[in-house]
Amino acid sequence: MQTSPDPVAEPKAYQDFLLALLGSDDPLLAQSMTPSAWEDVMAEAGDGLRTRPEPGEWSVLECLGHATDAEVVYGGRYRWILAHDEPPLIGYDQDLWVERLRHNEDDPAMLLALFRALREANLELWRRTPDSERPRVGVHAERGPESYELSFQIVAGHDRFHLDHARRAIAVVAG
Numbered sequence: 001m002q003t004s005p006d007p008v009a010e011p012k013a014y015q016d017f018l019l020a021l022l023g024s025d026d027p028l029l030a031q032s033m034t035p036s037a038w039e040d041v042m043a044e045a046g047d048g049l050r051t052r053p054e055p056g057e058w059s060v061l062e063c064l065g066h067a068t069d070a071e072v073v074y075g076g077r078y079r080w081i082l083a084h085d086e087p088p089l090i091g092y093d094q095d096l097w098v099e100r101l102r103h104n105e106d107d108p109a110m111l112l113a114l115f116r117a118l119r120e121a122n123l124e125l126w127r128r129t130p131d132s133e134r135p136r137v138g139v140h141a142e143r144g145p146e147s148y149e150l151s152f153q154i155v156a157g158h159d160r161f162h163l164d165h166a167r168r169a170i171a172v173v174a175g
Helices: 011-022 027-048 060-083 094-100 108-128 148-174
Strands: 137-140 144-147
Touching (some): 027 108, 027 148, 060 094, 060 108, 137 148
């Protein structure tokens, strides 16, 4: 199982890990494909959607819940970066969000629809942002300066990681 570096303990390694998953691919195209990929993963999971593959590991539905949370957080970060000069960008504890927001109890169709709507709004923001504004920077509490462009690339790698995470969960649950 491929694990990511700890985003708090190893912020640069985490950032590099996600960027490597994107590689030289276009982040707009990669992110545009993600909602359909989640739809496929959810269908493949079937009745195992809420089953955790191991204690302490996320179910497929929790992976989607986390991806949706990330879309909310990054959507906010994008807007702060574009509207303000070097705004602070706070981090968040993804495990607490998944647990305390009870993602394993979410309605799968509603969660997928929310992810899709948030993603489309964030993609449209990217499309209408002039290239000259994409280098604008926010200051992440754990990773330091991050541009809008870098953040957008990170999200594309993050998508790939958690889609793979969900697929691994399906394989384990299926036996």
